[in-house]
Amino acid sequence: MKPAKLKNQKSMAKNLLPGRHFSWFFNFGITKDRDYFVENLSMLVASGMTITGALDAIGQEVRSKRMKRTIAFLREQIDDGSSLSKALEKSSIFPVHAVSLIRIGEESGKLSENLKVVSEQQEKDRIFKSKILSAMMYPVFVLVLTLIVGIGIAWFILPKLAVVFSQLHIKLPLITKILIAIGNFLGEYGNVVMPALLALLAIAIYFVFYFPKTKILGQVLLFSFPGAKQLIKEVELARFGYLAGTLLEAGLTVTQTLESLRQATTFENYKKLYAALHASIEEGNSFQKSFASYKKSKKLVPIPIQQLIFAGEQSGSLSGTFLKIGKNYEEKTETTTKNLTVILEPILLVIVWLGVVAVALAVILPIYSLIGNFKTQ
Secondary structure (H helix, E strand, O other): OOHHHHHHHHHHHHOOOOOOOOOOOOOOOOHHHHHHHHHHHHHHHHOOOOHHHHHHHHHHHOOOHHHHHHHHHHHHHHHOOOOHHHHHHHHOOOOHHHHHHHHHHHHHOOHHHHHHHHHHHHHHHHHHHHHHHHHHHHHHHHHHHHHHHHHHHHHHHHHHHHHHHHHHOOOOOHHHHHHHHHHHHHHHHHHHHHHHHHHHHHHHHHHHHOOOOOHHHHHHHHHHOOOHHHHHHHHHHHHHHHHHHHHHHHOOOHHHHHHHHHHHOOOHHHHHHHHHHHHHHHOOOOHHHHHHHOOOHHHHOOHHHHHHHHHHHHHOOHHHHHHHHHHHHHHHHHHHHHHHHHHHHHHHHHHHHHHHHHHHHHHHHHHHHHHHHHHHO
16 A cells, blocks of 8 residues: 555544444444445455455545545554454454454454355345335325425415405314414414424434434334234344354354344334243243243234244254244234235224315315305395
């Protein structure tokens, strides 16, 4: 590498403070570059290239400034005598189980193979997350569109109707009065109220679904949503089986695998399950006793799946059993994702129908009353 380029990379690396700059916030949006990095690193190392040479080659290709700084930081750490796994651990761009796999690959001489496993795991995890997002996209889109149309009618159409009805001096039904009052309020204060409501909605979504200390509320909502609970359960079991199987097959212990699972999952109820299993197995108990000692285990992991794990533990083929579980539930998620839309469609239609009926009654009832007055006269 040219001295000027090396000096430039080191100057970029000095601007990084591991553990601070590489927090979850700063890593947001780096997923594609991270996947590209590990996939190409695996191929280049397998071809016989050195780690530093592979990092230099990848660093020239990535476009993200954050990833370039990350690679510069990794290069500097390795030049100072650190291993790749330690450098990645300091950078915090990969989860703990991925770093553990890379460390085992370094120790066993199978670094390229384990890097390939990490790449496959990242791909699987992205697929699992996308299934949940795609399943929830349709209902969210319908509800948001309904809300926008409703606000538009209340803001722009109802105030004009209110003027017409007031000039006719007819008695308005309660539903019409309520909608007109909302329309008049939005007509006068809408420019201030609507941006404030959108800001409050964004803050509420962040605290309910993303903020670490309160996102359990969003998870409770998702688990109570029709059909979503089953999909989340299947996605988590698919991740559980695939991740546990690959980690055990790569050489991690059962306790290390369970700890990696705890850190990999985003759902608090499964985090607690993995933590309880980890503590129980660390004390010398089997999977059977560990599952039995956790009261909510049957709700999170079905009894037949627990029986499969017990059989795999007794026969010494635990990693293969977990991989079969992961493959089975990955196929199930395909069907559930398709069926979820069918399940939610009637509910969404009822919600939209209620909104349309409310607006229609608010407009039609006064007109009907007006016609009745004309006939009386």
